[in-house]
Amino acid sequence: MEYWEKLSHAVKTGTWDQVAQVVRKMDDGERHAAARRLPKLLKEMRDENEFRWLDQQRSLALLVAGAGTVGGAAGAATWVCRADLRTWVHDDEAARIARTIAELSADRGPEWRADFVRRVVERMERRTDAQAPLWHIVDRLARDAGEGPPDGNAYVLGWLEQGPDPKRLGNDPFLDVLVPRLFEVDGVGERLQWECGAHPRVTTWRSTLLRLTAEGRIERETLLDGCLRRLLRGGRDNALRWFVHLHDLLEPTIAEAEPRLRDHLRLLPAAPGPVAEMAMRQVRRIDENGRLDEASFAEAVDAPLFRPEKKLVRAALVWLNTTARTRDRVDATLRAVTALFTHNDLDLRERAVKAAVKHAARASGEARRAVRDAAADLPADLRALVAGACGPVEAPAAEPPPVSGPPPFVPAPRPVPIGSPAELAEELSVCLRHRDPSLPVVERLMAALVEHVHRDADTTREVLTRLVPEQLPWVRPHHPIRFSDDPLDWLATGIQMALYPSHRPADPTVAARYSLREGRAPSGPSPLRRFAIWRMLVAAHSVGLAPTLLATPTEASGHIDPGTLVARMELLEEAGAEPAEPDLAQALLRLPRDIGADAITRAERLVSPAGKALAERLAAGAYADPVVTCRGHVLDDRFNQYRPDPRFFFLARVRPQEETDHPLADWMLRLPAAGDDWEHVPPVSFGNGDIAWWPSLLPSHREVAAAHMQFHLQEWTDESSAGQGAALLGLAEAHGPTGPATAAALAYGLGCADRAERSGAVDALLAFSGQGALPAADLGVVIGAAGAADRLKLNRVVQALTDAAHAGAYTDVWAVIHAALPALLPEPGERAPVGLPDLIALGTQTAEITGHRTPLPELAPVAGRGGSSRLVREAARLHRHLTGEDR
Numbered sequence: 006m007e008y009w010e011k012l013s014h015a016v017k018t019g020t021w022d023q024v025a026q027v028v029r030k031m032d033d034g035e036r037h038a039a040a041r042r043l044p045k046l047l048k049e050m051r052d053e054n055e056f057r058w059l060d061q062q063r064s065l066a067l068l069v070a071g072a073g074t075v076g077g078a079a080g081a082a083t084w085v086c087r088a089d090l091r092t093w094v095h096d097d098e099a100a101r102i103a104r105t106i107a108e109l110s111a112d113r114g115p116e117w118r119a120d121f122v123r124r125v126v127e128r129m130e131r132r133t134d135a136q137a138p139l140w141h142i143v144d145r146l147a148r149d150a151g152e153g154p155p156d157g158n159a160y161v162l163g164w165l166e167q168g169p170d171p172k173r174l175g176n177d178p179f180l181d182v183l184v185p186r187l188f189e190v191d192g193v194g195e196r197l198q199w200e201c202g203a204h205p206r207v208t209t210w211r212s213t214l215l216r217l218t219a220e221g222r223i224e225r226e227t228l229l230d231g232c233l234r235r236l237l238r239g240g241r242d243n244a245l246r247w248f249v250h251l252h253d254l255l256e257p258t259i260a261e262a263e264p265r266l267r268d269h270l271r272l273l274p275a276a277p278g279p280v281a282e283m284a285m286r287q288v289r290r291i292d293e294n295g296r297l298d299e300a301s302f303a304e305a306v307d308a309p310l311f312r313p314e315k316k317l318v319r320a321a322l323v324w325l326n327t328t329a330r331t332r333d334r335v336d337a338t339l340r341a342v343t344a345l346f347t348h349n350d351l352d353l354r355e356r357a358v359k360a361a362v363k364h365a366a367r368a369s370g371e372a373r374r375a376v377r378d379a380a381a382d383l384p385a386d387l388r389a390l391v392a393g394a395c396g397p398v399e400a401p402a403a404e405p406p407p408v409s410g411p412p413p414f415v416p417a418p419r420p421v422p423i424g425s426p427a428e429l430a431e432e433l434s435v436c437l438r439h440r441d442p443s444l445p446v447v448e449r450l451m452a453a454l455v456e457h458v459h460r461d462a463d464t465t466r467e468v469l470t471r472l473v474p475e476q477l478p479w480v481r482p483h484h485p486i487r488f489s490d491d492p493l494d495w496l497a498t499g500i501q502m503a504l505y506p507s508h509r510p511a512d513p514t515v516a517a518r519y520s521l522r523e524g525r526a527p528s529g530p531s532p533l534r535r536f537a538i539w540r541m542l543v544a545a546h547s548v549g550l551a552p553t554l555l556a557t558p559t560e561a562s563g564h565i566d567p568g569t570l571v572a573r574m575e576l577l578e579e580a581g582a583e584p585a586e587p588d589l590a591q592a593l594l595r596l597p598r599d600i601g602a603d604a605i606t607r608a609e610r611l612v613s614p615a616g617k618a619l620a621e622r623l624a625a626g627a628y629a630d631p632v633v634t635c636r637g638h639v640l641d642d643r644f645n646q647y648r649p650d651p652r653f654f655f656l657a658r659v660r661p662q663e664e665t666d667h668p669l670a671d672w673m674l675r676l677p678a679a680g681d682d683w684e685h686v687p688p689v690s691f692g693n694g695d696i697a698w699w700p701s702l703l704p705s706h707r708e709v710a711a712a713h714m715q716f717h718l719q720e721w722t723d724e725s726s727a728g729q730g731a732a733l734l735g736l737a738e739a740h741g742p743t744g745p746a747t748a749a750a751l752a753y754g755l756g757c758a759d760r761a762e763r764s765g766a767v768d769a770l771l772a773f774s775g776q777g778a779l780p781a782a783d784l785g786v787v788i789g790a791a792g793a794a795d796r797l798k799l800n801r802v803v804q805a806l807t808d809a810a811h812a813g814a815y816t817d818v819w820a821v822i823h824a825a826l827p828a829l830l831p832e833p834g835e836r837a838p839v840g841l842p843d844l845i846a847l848g849t850q851t852a853e854i855t856g857h858r859t860p861l862p863e864l865a866p867v868a869g870r871g872g873s874s875r876l877v878r879e880a881a882r883l884h885r886h887l888t889g890e891d892r
Contacts, residue, residue, distance in 0.1 A: 008035045012070060013046055021065040025105045028073035040074040043067070043084075051089065064092040068138065069102065073109035078117050081110075082124035085142065094137055096167050103141035107149055118146045122155050129159035140167050154179045158190040165196060171213040175222050184214070184223060188231030194244040201250050211251050218255070228255055233268045242277040249283050259294050262287045270301060273308035281317055285309060289324060292332075302328075303337060310344050315353060318345070322356055329364045336372040338364055343379035349807070351846045351882060352875060358387045365394035384853070386885070411814040414775035417561035417738060420445070423453035426461060430468035433500075437472075437493065444537055444698035445558070447492045451499055451544050452557035458503045459552040459580075469500055490538050498545035506549045533699045533713050536673060540587035547588075552580045556591035562738040563701030565595045567604035567623060571611070578613050589615050590669035591702065598627045598705050598740055618667070627705045631661045631674050633712055635745035637790045653794035654719060655749040655787060657712035673703065676712050697728040700735035707739035712746040718753040719796070729754045730765015737772035747773075748783035755788075755805040756797040763801060767808045774814045781817045785824025792838050793828045799840030807847055815851045822848035827863045830880070837876050845879040849886055858887050 008031050015024045031039065047067055050059060059067070071084035084090075085106075094102070110118065122143050129139055140163030147155050154160060161183060169177045177183075187193050200209040217223045232252040236245055262269070265287075272284035288305045291297050297305070306325055309317040322342065329338040338360065345357035361376045368376075373395040380391040380398045392398045423429050433450060436442045442450075457465045502509060544554055553573045559566045570592055577584055584592070600623055608620035635657040659676040696717055700710040714732055721727040733754045736747060751773075754766030773779035791797040810818040822844060829844070831837045852858070861883070868881040884890075 009039055009042060012039055013042075016046065016063065016066045016070055017050065019066065020062060021069040021102060022105065024066045024069045025073065025109060028070065028109055031074070033076075036074040037076055040071070040076065040080070043071055043074065047089070059089060059092075061092045061094070064090045065094065065102065065138075069105060069109075072106045072142070078120035079124060082121050082128065085139065086125060086128040092138075096137060096141070099137040099141040099167070100145075102138055103145040106142050107145045110146070115150050115152075118150050119152065122146050122150075126155045126157040126160055129163075130157055137163075137167055140164075144168070148178075154182055158192070161186050161190045162192050162196065165193060165210070171208055171210060174213050175217050175220070180217075180222075185227060185231060188235040188248070191240075191244075194235070194240070194247045197247040198243050201246050211247065211254065214251065215254055225255065225261070228252075229257060229261060229265070233265060236272060236276060236280050237268060239276065242279060245277055245280055249279050252283060257287065259290060259296070263291055263296055266291055266297075266301065270304055270308075273305060274312075278312075278314045278317065281309065281312065281314070282320075285317065285320060285324075292324075292328070299334075299337070302334070303341075306341050307344070310341060315350060318348075318350075318353055319356070322353075322360060326360050326363070329360075330367070335364045335367045336369050339368050339372040339376055343376055346379045346383060349811075349850060351849055352842070352879065354383070355387060355878070358383065358390055362390050362394040384882075384886075409813050410816070411771045411774040411809075411812060414737070414772050419560055420449055420558065423449065423457075426457050426465040426468045429453045429457055429465070430472050433469075433496065434472055436496070442492050442496075443695060444492065444541075445563075445701060447495055447541065448557055450496060451541065451548075452554045454496075454499045454503060455544070455548050455551060455554050458549050462503075462549070466504055469504055473500065473504070490534070492541070495541040495545050498542065499548045502546060502548040509546070509549070531713060531717075532673065532676070533702050533710075536587065536591075536669070537698075537702065540585070540591055543585040543587055547585060551582045551584075552576050555584045555588045556595060558595060558701060558704075560704075562735075562740065563595055563704035564597045564740075565592060567596060567600045568607070570596070570619065571604050571608045571623075574608075574611055574613075574616050574619055578611065578616055583613065584615050587669060589618070590667050590673070593619070593622050593667055594628070594670055594673060594702065594706075595704055596622065596627045600626060628670060628674060629662050630706060630742060631659045631709055633708045633744055633746050634658050635712065635715070635749050637787075637794070639794075653791065653796045655715060655745075655752075655791065657715060657746045657749070659709050659712050659746075674706065674709055676709070695728045697731035697735060699732060700739045704739040705741050707736045707741045708744050708746050709741075710739065711736055711743075711750040715746055715749040715753065718750050718757075722753050722756050722797070723758045727759075727762065729757050729759070730762040730769070733766050733769035734772065737769045737776070743773065743778050743780045745780070745783045745787070748780045749787045751784055752787040752791060752797065752802070756791075756799075756801045758798075758801065763805050764808075767805050767812075770805075770809050770817075771812055771814055774809075774817045779814075779817050781820035782824045785821040785826075786828070788821065789825035789828030792825070792841075795838070799829070799838050799844055801840075803840050803843045803847055806844075810847065810851055815854045816857075819848065819851035819855055819857055822851065823857075823859055823861060826861060830863050830867050831876075833866075833870070842875040842879045845876075845883050849879065849883040852883065852886055858889060861887055 008027075012024065012027045012031070015027050028036065047059075050063060050067075068085055068090050071090075072081055075081040075084050110121075125139055125143050129143070140160065143155055143160060144163070147153070154164070164179070164183055165187070174180060197210055200211050203209050205212075214223060214228060218225055218228060228251065232248045232255075235248045236252075239245075257265075269284040269287045273281050273288075276284065285305070288297065288301075292302065292305075306321050309321040312318060322345075325334075325338045325341055329335050342357040342360045345353055348354045348357070358380070365373055365376065376391060376395045377398050380388055380395075381400075383391065383398075385400075388398045388400070423432060429450070432453075436446060436450060454465075540556070547554070553576050555570065555573050555577070556565065558564060559569050574584075605620075605623045608616070608623045611617060611620050635655055637653060637655050639653050657676060659674065661671060661674050664671055696714050699714055700707055703710040714736075718729055718732070721729060733751060736743075736750065751766060751770060754769065755763065757763045757766060770779065788797060788799075788802055792799045792802070806818050806821065826845065826848065829838055829841055831841075864880050864884040864887070867877060868884040870877050
């Protein structure tokens with residue numbers, strides 16, 4: 006057994022190359038015997054670690070040991086692909102490991118190697134992490150076999166990232182097979198998109214392919230056809246951008262572009278904007294050389310006219326104007342531009358009308374009649390232009406069509422309680438696998454844990470015992486309790502209290518360091534987050550002691566049904582247990598604004614101090630609404646060490662109208678926590694985490710929750726997936742008045758860079774509008790002030806407001822724009838904020854649809870400046886509508 010002692014010692018204490026030296030000296034029988042003992046050795050080494058994981062050195066040692074001793078191709082592939090052996094190494098070390106494994110398997114024959122490579126590649130397809138060692142192993146064995154590159158997308162992506170140096174790519178024997186596959190494998194564009202902004206002197210895949218094409222090593226047709234095939238398959242902009250750049254840098258000749266005309270035409274209707282722009286450039290080049298037939302021309306100009314990108318629509322209009330006379334396409338031009346007479350963008354509508362008027366004199370009577378018919382719904386000034394060129398135009402109906410309004414608000418469904426220990430274990434398993442649970446998810450699981458341990462401790466412990474080894478290996482009898490802000494640690498603490506009650510800490514109030522009475526300095530987490538941390542840690546310690554938690558919501562908004570809350574308090578009194586201080590405070594804050602008489606009468610029979618406090622609060626109703634103010638300030642950004650310069654902030658103050666009957670509730674309904682200045686406003690940091698659940702802590706006071714949130718939303722406008730949309734939807738689900746703090750939170754959500762988060766903000770705006778609770782005027786004031794201070798990108802806000810208007814909220818969107826414009830309109834000589842003309846155009850559209858003509862005196866000076874700038878034109882158009890001059 007000397008061979009095994011040497012091998013196991015090398016695995017435990019040595020490096021992977023020392024392990025390889027031991028394996029080289031073993032005969033076939035010894036390798037076979039060692040392979041049978043490796044799984045047990047791996048388990049022992051994992052168990053030695055508190056967290057049951059292996060460090061990089063041991064992982065690589067076991068990887069080489071298994072690859073060198075496991076005899077069958079299937080078994081060897083399974084071993085090297087084990088999840089617990091995944092680790093990251095530099096490409097150079099991965100290549101050395103691969104050479105070593107190739108040497109150790111040199112005597113196993115080409116069939117074994119081919120089978121091994123195939124099986125590893127199949128497993129690589131299902132993985133995205135720690136692929137470097139596997140790819141190098143596969144690549145080395147495939148090159149040694151001399152049978153060409155393996156199949157599989159993962160191999161191609163590995164060749165892209167870990168393969169030969171691009172400077173020496175021309176010498177790669179796999180080049181001719183793998184280059185065409187670059188255009189077939191998903192993921193190539195995303196990995197290479199960084200090259201689109203790379204310095205020209207940086208060696209990239211793009212520059213390398215162009216060099217090899219110039220040298221004749223790669224055929225131009227391979228790259229041109231490959232780019233078009235990939236673009237025709239479609240995808241997101243970031244997945245296609247690299248192929249567009251490569252195609253443009255190839256600079257196709259007319260002789261190369263003309264045979265590919267049909268492919269370019271197919272890209273125009275629905276491809277992402279940059280792809281469609283490239284396709285239009287190629288079609289126009291073909292047309293400029295007189296090689297575009299009329300059917301293809303009509304197809305090429307019709308497609309972009311119906312696209313949402315204004316840049317493409319303008320390009321199509323320019324093309325139509327240019328070729329109307331030079332190629333005798335006047336009738337075709339008039340018929341095409343009428344499609345824009347109903348366009349939402351008023352500037353494009355006006356451009357289309359002017360194009361029709363410009364060419365009408367040379368058009369046929371049939372084409373002019375088509376223009377007159379399409380012009381019936383145009384505003385009066387544009388109808389007059391058409392009538393002067395094409396003949397009389399019938400006026401539209403006097404009254405605008407009725408506006409349906411936003412969709413009605415539908416509350417989210419109620420959370421369903423967890424009904425059994427088995428269901429609890431299943432949902433815990435899902436939560437632990439996802440690794441990032443939200444507070445509502447953790448609250449629901451924690452409540453079920455408390456209740457099921459109380460009802461059936463043995464069964465609950467049995468199912469938890471099966472769950473812990475794989476997903477919570479650190480939950481052990483003597484393991485120290487983790488007092489952290491990680492929701493997974495809260496659950497782990499609760500599970501540990503359930504499984505090992507005899508090891509419960511004597512003083513669970515150690516969590517008080519997260520309490521609201523300490524840590525008020527700006528460096529700590531925000532008040533709402535600190536409160537949630539304290540409450541959940543205390544809830545975890547109550548597992549096995551209390552029959553229930555008071556403050557678990559019964560509604561998606563965070564509210565608790567008063568009758569259910571009284572029943573929970575009765576259960577606590579029956580068990581002789583008092584609710585924890587933060588649990589009672591949270592329950593009182595989650596009372597709805599309307600409380601039925603039955604719950605009040607039933608609560609009068611409660612006898613414990615907490616029960617009497619609940620009865621008094623139910624009789625008095627939900628806490629009175631505090632006074633919330635929110636104003637703009639220019640402050641030194643001392644909250645962010647990377648941006649210390651003065652910046653514009655909307656900051657809220659919250660002051661209770663009266664002291665509550667619970668000090669914690671009073672603390673939560675106040676902002677800032679201490680003093681009247683802003684040195685106590687918490688900074689934006691990762692410690693404040695996901696804010697999506699903050700409204701559920703104050704579901705009857707959403708304006709207060711918004712006051713806590715809006716500072717963070719301001720700082721996160723350029724962040725991706727920070728939970729802005731979900732947080733705003735949480736505000737919409739909650740109850741209570743709305744005002745300037747809600748408006749500030751909404752404004753910065755509508756200006757968020759992330760499209761998905763911005764879409765969530767639009768949904769929240771529609772929900773507020775559907776409830777009749779949108780603070781439209783306040784929202785306009787915030788957008789105006791923040792936009793003028795360059796703290797909001799108006800083009801993003803306009804996109805969001807446009808989506809909200811098209812969903813039916815025309816009246817509210819007009820009210821927002823009407824309140825925003827006075828602060829945004831520039832004085833003479835000042836530069837207008839980017840996106841302001843689009844905002845004015847949207848204002849005109851919504852005012853026309855709703856029939857509003859509310860005066861806006863600030864428009865007149867801008868509209869009367871003269872000139873042809875779009876700002877002046879849009880201001881004049883809106884001014885004419887509001888003053889009735891368009892009638």
